[in-house]
Amino acid sequence: MPKINAERLLNDLKTLRSIGAVETGVVRPALSEKDLEARRWLKQRFEEAGLDTTLDGVANVIGRSTKNGPALIVGSHSDTQPRGGWLDGALGVIYGLEVARALAEDPETSDLAVDVVSWQDEESRFYGCLGSRSWIGVADSEVEAKATDRDGVKLTDALAAAGLTDVPRARMEEGRYVGYLEAHIEQGAWLEEAGEQIGVVTSIVGIRGMTLTFEGEQNHAGTTTMARRKDAATALFKAASRIHEEFPKHAKPTTVWTIGRVSIEPGAASIVPGYAELTLQFRDSEDALLDKYEEIVEEIVAAINAEGRVKAAATRNRTPVRPSDMDDGFQQHLAAAAEKTSPGKWRRMPSAAGHDPMVLVDALPCAMLFIPSIDGISHDFAEDSHEEDIVAGCQVLADAAASILKTAQEKS
Amino acid sequence: MPKINAERLLNDLKTLRSIGAVETGVVRPALSEKDLEARRWLKQRFEEAGLDTTLDGVANVIGRSTKNGPALIVGSHSDTQPRGGWLDGALGVIYGLEVARALAEDPETSDLAVDVVSWQDEESRFYGCLGSRSWIGVADSEVEAKATDRDGVKLTDALAAAGLTDVPRARMEEGRYVGYLEAHIEQGAWLEEAGEQIGVVTSIVGIRGMTLTFEGEQNHAGTTTMARRKDAATALFKAASRIHEEFPKHAKPTTVWTIGRVSIEPGAASIVPGYAELTLQFRDSEDALLDKYEEIVEEIVAAINAEGRVKAAATRNRTPVRPSDMDDGFQQHLAAAAEKTSPGKWRRMPSAAGHDPMVLVDALPCAMLFIPSIDGISHDFAEDSHEEDIVAGCQVLADAAASILKTAQEKS
Structure with missing residues (x-):
């Protein structure tokens, strides 16, 4: 040889x-x-x-x-x-x-x-x-x-x-x-x-990418009571935490997921955020698991919408790589x-x-x-x-x- | 009159x-x-x-x-x-x-x-x-x-x-x-x-403002396993969620708190974030409650540090308003x-x-x-x-x- x-x-x-x-x-x-x-x-x-x-x-x-x-x-x-x-x-x-x-x-x-x-x-x-x-x-x-x-x-x-x-x-x-x-x-x-x-x-x-958006209501961080708030950032933190709780339940040792980008608007210490967005990417060798993760994200989004406070949505942000x-x-x-x-x-x-x-x-x-x-x-x-x-x-x-x-x- | x-x-x-x-x-x-x-x-x-x-x-x-x-x-x-x-x-x-x-x-x-x-x-x-x-x-x-x-x-x-x-x-x-x-x-x-x-x-x-910082390790979002990651954003999401869980336990109806600003670096879909930062503000008519909230934040930061993955810190970002x-x-x-x-x-x-x-x-x-x-x-x-x-x-x-x-x- x-x-x-x-x-x-x-x-x-x-x-x-x-x-x-x-x-x-x-x-x-x-x-x-x-x-x-x-x-x-x-x-x-x-x-x-x-x-x-x-x-x-x-x-x-x-x-x-x-x-x-x-x-x-x-x-x-x-x-x-x-x-x-x-x-x-x-x-x-x-x-x-x-x-x-x-x-x-x-x-x-x-x-x-x-x-x-x-x-x-x-x-x-x-x-x-x-x-x-x-x-x-x-x-x-x-x-x-x-x-x-x-x-x-x-x-x-x-x-x-x-x-x-x-x-x-x-x-x-x-x-x-x-x-x-x-x-x-x-x-x-x-x-x-x-x-x-x-x-x-x-x-x-395979690689999937999703963008999660959260539409709430921008407001004064002093005079708006917690009960009245529609805080887009709070909804984003909840979604991110739920992703990190749920994804490991189905993951193999090689499965990975990343929230690499976050935007909170208007982004000021004294203003309740009216809009927030995150970018989620996940990779695995099995398309079925990637499908499952998209479903989990949809469930998390639906649960936030069901609370009726902030309007959440998830969309693919890239063509899936199989x-x-x-x-x-x-x-x-x-x-x-x-x-x-x-x-x-x-x-x-x-x-x-x-x-x-x-x-x-x-x-x-x-x-x-x-x-x-x-x-x-x-x-x-x-x-x-x-x-x-x-x-x-x-x-x-x-x-x-x-x-x-x-x-x-x-x-x- | x-x-x-x-x-x-x-x-x-x-x-x-x-x-x-x-x-x-x-x-x-x-x-x-x-x-x-x-x-x-x-x-x-x-x-x-x-x-x-x-x-x-x-x-x-x-x-x-x-x-x-x-x-x-x-x-x-x-x-x-x-x-x-x-x-x-x-x-x-x-x-x-x-x-x-x-x-x-x-x-x-x-x-x-x-x-x-x-x-x-x-x-x-x-x-x-x-x-x-x-x-x-x-x-x-x-x-x-x-x-x-x-x-x-x-x-x-x-x-x-x-x-x-x-x-x-x-x-x-x-x-x-x-x-x-x-x-x-x-x-x-x-x-x-x-x-x-x-x-x-x-x-x-009174108003207190704190900045929470999270230092992890920037890495490739595909090849870095979840087990090896030191993801600064994940630590931030956890801290934010814990704040929103713990603060209500001590709040009066008029107490407010806001995470109004978040920064994730480098902020790319395919990169595990190496650094993250959030701005927290809280207001109440009693200084004792504001003290309590600062303590809770310190406990959350300590718990993240105890995990040994990401280095977290909290500092006041403004002179407290009594x-x-x-x-x-x-x-x-x-x-x-x-x-x-x-x-x-x-x-x-x-x-x-x-x-x-x-x-x-x-x-x-x-x-x-x-x-x-x-x-x-x-x-x-x-x-x-x-x-x-x-x-x-x-x-x-x-x-x-x-x-x-x-x-x-x-x-x-």
């Missing part, structure tokens, strides 16, 4: 880290100058690995193997958060490159086709997962036309500034691929806390490879964060592998992983890619 | 209302052009009533009776909220003027000394109760030097623009006064709900006068809003009278009262003023 080159892997990761480096982190948002510089460097590096490489109309970097299929496409994204960590998407892109190189160098696997990719804008500067959406043909042209970053810069202007307006977009070649593999840092602390090295992702959790199941067969290949490299130090686990496979799963079987994040930190300059885990994860991915492709060859 | 002139009273109120009128409300913040115009008109009107009138260095308008003491000083303030109601302070100022005129016109009371006043900036554009503080010599020159309105305009600049910098400030003449009387709209709905016409104020409630007891003797005069004009339709009650007697009570016996507010509304363009209540209130105040001064004469 192929042997990855740890030194080459780490050197490539460090070179990529240097493009847009700020302190210990990386600032390389989609279509920024540093993002484009990184993608041009990746294109060159993919070509040096013998891949036919395209930088397409959204700046996806796609390195195509010269071997015939069945092929795997392996990678992640090289754009970052506004103040991102050095590994996040970069790890999976360089893993893909190293897996392609390692398989090509081993006579036993040199005939296997591994394409490598860095998708564009996974981090939603303009339009989350634009690159993978574009590649499978589900990017929405109306959304693209309106998309802006948080400073109001338009996606279309950023593409034009990068000289990409008339560059063709790469599209998935039907029939070529057996599937997509992506490795990523865990971004949580399950593996580290358990002393484990590899996570085999079972699914990417849980994305990773391919069972691929999971078995990853599990076998993990057991070989890290015997007894791996687990199956859901991904609590979103990734390009949420999009790609509609077109291809997908699988993901996690390595531990130090202190569970990500989307932060402090994000890091141990070198031995980085190396082990790449070896597992290479072994799994080889066995997936061997199996596919045997079947075809 | 003196008979007030209802038509003259209502006409003066309507003329004052026209200065700074906006829709059904009045915009006459302290030291604005309209405030100064109103005060110059009041000065003229006081002089027409035979009072020696001064517009002093903070634009207090003080009309001094030519009669010897013992004197009462009767009035309120003519400055308004940024979008104020037409009666608020104006009612009490014109009542004072009408009481002085009515007593002067009646041979039986024409020897009684009633001074009339409109205090400056009761509504805290720059420095709450500046006028009454200045008059009794407790205005803080350091506070004055730093005071600005919410747009950053300095008090000292506003006084200079009004040509008042070198105008002397009136000071209370020691020995002249038996006390201070002020009438006001209730600003609440106790009287209206009971079908009553007069409130005899027993005390002005409850101000109104003079018992004056209350009896007001009660007797109320029973005469509105038999069976008056009550003793605390004032839940602040007024100049909170300041003046340190220098003089004070008393207050309320008339009903329609729907309990104040500090709003919709503020209003029924004309029969306006007339009745003024008659009660005149009768009480006469009997207080007669009694004082008999004693001296």
Whole structure:
């Protein structure tokens, strides 16, 4: 089986880290100058690995193997958060490159086709997962036309500034691929806390978002008796507390929910609030639980309305993200490879964060592998992983890619 | 006993209302052009009533009776909220003027000394109760030097623009006064709900303000398990709910508490809040209950800290306002006068809003009278009262003023 080159892997990761480096982190948002510089460097590096490489109309970097299929496409994204960590998407892109190189160098696997990719804008500067959406043909042209970053810069202007307006977009070649593999840092602390090295992702959790509004009556905080008040904030606190009481009754250890934003109006010490609003988000690998939580929220809202004091309402504030199941067969290949490299130090686990496979799963079987994040930190300059885990994860991915492709060859 | 002139009273109120009128409300913040115009008109009107009138260095308008003491000083303030109601302070100022005129016109009371006043900036554009503080010599020159309105305009600049910098400030003449009387709209709905016409104020409630802070750990709302979270907002919701559970156990029907301002940081749907803050205010006529509430807040904060997840703290965010007891003797005069004009339709009650007697009570016996507010509304363009209540209130105040001064004469 192929042997990855740890030194080459780490050197490539460090070179990529240097493009847009700020302190210990990386600032390389989609279509920024540093993002484009990184993608041009990746294109060159993919070509040096013998891949036919395209930088397409959204700046996806796609390195195509010269071997015939069945092929795997392996990678992640090289754009970052506004103040991102050095590994996040970069790890999976360089893993893909190293897996392609390692398989090509081993006579036993040199005939296997591994394409490598860095998708564009996974981090939603303009339009989350634009690159993978574009590649499978589900990017929405109306959304693209309106998309802006948080400073109001338009996606279309950023593409034009990068000289990409008339560059063709790469599209998935039907029939070529057996599937997509992506490795990523865990971004949580399950593996580290358990002393484990590899996570085999079972699914990417679904996400629902709701906004709860409370309409009361603004009033003087001295002269309005408690009995007469229609205090929107009090209703909000009650709803929030009820959510935190009810949700745990149905939660798995991996289920999460967050009230991340609250607004109280007019927001003055001496005025009884007339309006209040909160933003609730919840994630789980099972759609049925997400449905249940929406029902619980509706019940809490109904109970507040039944009191007849404040008018409450709950509405979805985002298109629901359905849980994305990773391919069972691929999971078995990853599990076998993990057991070989890290015997007894791996687990199956859901991904609590979103990734390009949420999009790609509609077109291809997908699988993901996690390595531990130090202190569970990500989307932060402090994000890091141990070198031995980085190396082990790449070896597992290479072994799994080889066995997936061997199996596919045997079947075809 | 003196008979007030209802038509003259209502006409003066309507003329004052026209200065700074906006829709059904009045915009006459302290030291604005309209405030100064109103005060110059009041000065003229006081002089027409035979009072020696001064517009002093903070634009207090003080009309001094030519009669010897013992004197009462009767009035309120003519400055308004940024979008104020037409009666608020104006009612009490014109009542004072009408009481002085009515007593002067009646041979039986024409020897009684009633001074009339409109205090400056009761509504805290720059420095709450500046006028009454200045008059009794407790205005803080350091506070004055730093005071600005919410747009950053300095008090000292506003006084200079009004040509008042070198105008002397009136000071209370020691020995002249038996006390201070002020009438006001209730600003609440106790009287209206009971079908009553007069409130005899027993005390002005004390006010305490606290800021509760919650320091947790900002984190990814997907990958951070519930077990690992240090969610500052969740702690805030718990504290708020506990306040709303515990405070009612000790409350009187007139006790009030308000959480009027909340801040959650960083305030994003996908981020576990790392910091949260709320502003709590509570008011009651008994200092002991306010002490108890501070203790309860400290207990709630301690319980959250004991959980060891989020670091909570509570601090006072304003100088406590102590409850101000109104003079018992004056209350009896007001009660007797109320029973005469509105038999069976008056009550003793605390004032839940602040007024100049909170300041003046340190220098003089004070008393207050309320008339009903329609729907309990104040500090709003919709503020209003029924004309029969306006007339009745003024008659009660005149009768009480006469009997207080007669009694004082008999004693001296």
